[in-house]
Structure formats: structure tokens, C-alpha cells
Amino acid sequence: xxxxxxxxxxxxxxxxxxxxxxxxxxxxxxxxxxxxxxxxxxxxxxxxxxxxxxxxxxxxxxxxxxxxxxxxxxxxxxxxxxxxxxxxxxxxxxxxxxxxxxxxxxxxxxxxxxxxxxxxxxxxxxxxxxxxxxxxxxxxxxxxxxxxxxxxxxxxxxxxxxxxxxxxxxxxxxxxxxxxxxxxxxxxxxxxxxxxx
Amino acid sequence: xxxxxxxxxxxxxxxxxxxxxxxxxxxxxxxxxxxxxxxxxxxxxxxxxxxxxxxxxxxxxxxxxxxxxxxxxxxxxxxxxxxxxxxxxxxxxxxxxxxxxxxxxxxxxxxxxxxxxxxxxxxx
Numbered sequence: 606x607x608x609x610x611x612x613x614x615x616x617x618x619x620x621x622x623x624x625x626x627x628x629x630x631x632x633x634x635x636x637x638x639x640x641x642x643x644x645x646x647x648x649x650x651x652x653x654x655x656x657x658x659x660x661x662x663x664x665x666x667x668x669x670x671x672x673x674x675x676x677x678x679x680x681x682x683x684x685x686x687x688x689x690x691x692x693x694x695x696x697x698x699x700x701x702x703x704x705x706x707x708x709x710x711x712x713x714x715x716x717x718x719x720x721x722x723x724x725x726x727x728x729x730x731x732x733x734x735x736x737x738x739x740x741x742x743x744x745x746x747x748x749x750x751x752x753x754x755x756x757x758x759x760x761x762x763x764x765x766x767x768x769x770x771x772x773x774x775x776x777x778x779x780x781x782x783x784x785x786x787x788x789x790x791x792x793x794x795x796x797x798x799x800x801x802x
Numbered sequence: 803x804x805x806x807x808x809x810x811x812x813x814x815x816x817x818x819x820x821x822x823x824x825x826x827x828x829x830x831x832x833x834x835x836x837x838x839x840x841x842x843x844x845x846x847x848x849x850x851x852x853x854x855x856x857x858x859x860x861x862x863x864x865x866x867x868x869x870x871x872x873x874x875x876x877x878x879x880x881x882x883x884x885x886x887x888x889x890x891x892x893x894x895x896x897x898x899x900x901x902x903x904x905x906x907x908x909x910x911x912x913x914x915x916x917x918x919x920x921x922x923x924x925x926x
Contacts, residue, residue: 638843653831667834737821745822763819795817795821
């Protein structure tokens, strides 16, 4: 389905070869705990980030990511080994996160601390990153959920528009549009932050 | 970071991607992975663990099946037995010898030797 497979994810993390994923999934389905463990290790950071894009709260996001892995383990027989494992899993993660958000009262992103929100003094690099992180999370929280997922899956996790469409269950054109609008908002925020600096 | 982007831009934005990745970074993965694997083990164990009521229900099902089978066999055997039981006419036809005639036509109670003779004749 992917037409332009990037050799690496944006963060420099190499993609897992599809054959390897399929083999691991088949072994996990047959009850091989080590194979399931390997899949969890490889996809845990990605699943947690995607869940956090939906839920904001890190604990809720981890709970949703865990639900997704357990659900994937049960549904492994539905996985088509001819297709990449990541989009299949991320669809489960996105659904688990959305379900959890619906079940619980939506926790709003915690308000920024005054010194962070106001672009106050930035004593060191770590504090700068913290400020930017807070701002980005707050900006993400303002975006519609599908748009949030779209930009994180595309720009952070390196999925193609076609894969995004598959994960989110929307037409590819809509997926492109969601990424475009999310980027416009987030880039403007990044630009402001740079100019403040 | 690119200042503008076309809707059909198929390339990821590395700067925005890195900033978002840092903002969403979940931290140390080891405890999370351990937690998921422990839950998976528990879920597996729960799936293999059969509740007492299920065992009793399984026994009940087996008992009902066995009783039904026994009733079927008993019914079949009784049916065979009823079918194979000889009618008085069958006895008459089969016992066409002199002993039998004497036994049936005599107005007196049968003598044991006559009954025995009729049986011997029938078996020949």
C-alpha cells in the first residue's frame, strides 16, 4: 500500500522490515511470548506517543497503549502478514485511545505555568525544550483529534498519507488535508517561539 | 522547518517532527514493556483457567448426553424384544405336532409329559 517507503523514521529510527514483522506476528500468534515481547519493545514508544497525542495525560496514554497491545495480541489472527504491521497496530492504538477518551471525562491539558506560557526567562536549554514541549502539547490539544493523530503519525512516526488513511479510516485526500491544517497551526507556533528567542 | 507546505507534500517535516517527538516522548520504555508483558501473561492465564461452573456445566452436558444415549439403547432393545415376542398364532403354526394338538384340544389340565413332548416336537 505504501508507495514511497521511507527507509528511516524522522527521528532516525529504522523501520522494521515487513517480513520480520510478519514473522514475529505469526510467532506471537502461535503463543511465542518472546516474539510478542519483541513487537511490544519495538512499537511501544510509537504507540505511547500516538496515544498521548489523543489523550494528553501520559498515564492515560500508557493505559490506552497497553489496552491496544493486549487487544492486538487477541486479534493477531486478523492481521494480514502481507501488509505492514505498524499501521495495523496504530489503528488499534488510535481506537483504544479514542475509546478511553470517550469513556472518561476529557481531561483538559493542564494550564501552562505562567513563566512557561509567557515566554519568560529561559535559563538553559532543558528549560527551553520544556517550554516548547508544553506549548506544542497545548497546541496539539486544541486541534481536532483526527488532525492531531494525522500530524503525529505523518511527521513523527513517518507513515505515508496512504497509511494514514488506512489507520484513520478516511480517504487519502482527507488525510493529506488533515496533515496540512495541523502543520499550519503547529508551524506558526514554532515560528513564534523562535522569534521570541 | 518549511515555511509553507502544499497539501500534497508527501515528505515529513523533520523539524516539526523532532519537536513533536520531544513533546510527546513518553520516557523510559522498560517499565511500560514489562507491564504490558505481565498483563499479557495474566490474560493468557485467565483464558486457560476454566471456572468451576464451566466444569460442572460440562459434566452436566456429558451426563445428559449419556442418559439420552442409554434411553435410546434401552428403547431400541425393548422394541426388538416386543417385536420378537411370539404371538399365540405363531405358537400354533410352529407347534403343529401331535403333542401340541393333544395339549390344546384336551379338556383336562395338561400333563407335564405332554407339555414336554410338545416342546421337544417344536424344537425338532
